[in-house]
Amino acid sequence: MFHERLKKLRENENITREHLADSLGITYSALSKYETGKREPGLELLQKIANYFDVTTDYLLGSTDNPKPADYKLAGISDEDYNNLSSYQKEVIDFFLTREDLFFKNQPENLLDALEQFEIFYEVLKRQQENKK
Incomplete structure (x- = not known):
C-alpha cells in the first residue's frame, strides 16, 4: 500500500x-x-x-483513505468523543468545522457543548440552501 x-x-x-x-x-x-x-x-x-x-x-x-487529519481532530475532539456521536451529529460537527468563518480549533468543549444549538442552526441553513435551488 x-x-x-x-x-x-x-x-x-x-x-x-x-x-x-x-x-x-x-x-x-x-x-x-x-x-x-x-x-x-x-x-x-x-x-x-x-x-x-x-x-x-x-x-x-493505508490505515485510512483520508490523506488529511480529520477536522474534528484538528478541533481537539478525541476519537472516543467523536465516535460516540450519532451520524447526524457527526455531519453537523463536520459542517461547522469546515466553515472558515467560525473558529473552534482546540475548543472541543465549546463545540460539543453547543452541539444541540448547532443542530438547529444546521437545519435552518440546509432549508435555506434547498429553497435557493
Whole structure:
C-alpha cells in the first residue's frame, strides 16, 4: 500500500523521482525501491514523506483513505468523543468545522457543548440552501 500511495502522490504533483529524492535527502535508487515495494522507509523518513506531501502517515501506510487529519481532530475532539456521536451529529460537527468563518480549533468543549444549538442552526441553513435551488 505504501509504495502505491507514494508513487501516486509523486505523480499527482508532477514531481520527478530525482527531485523528490533530493528533497527527502535520499538516493534515486532508494526512492525507486520504495515506489516499487522492494523496500520500506523507517519512521523518520516516513514522517518526512508525510510532511512533504502534507498527508498523514496513516494515509501513507493505508490505515485510512483520508490523506488529511480529520477536522474534528484538528478541533481537539478525541476519537472516543467523536465516535460516540450519532451520524447526524457527526455531519453537523463536520459542517461547522469546515466553515472558515467560525473558529473552534482546540475548543472541543465549546463545540460539543453547543452541539444541540448547532443542530438547529444546521437545519435552518440546509432549508435555506434547498429553497435557493
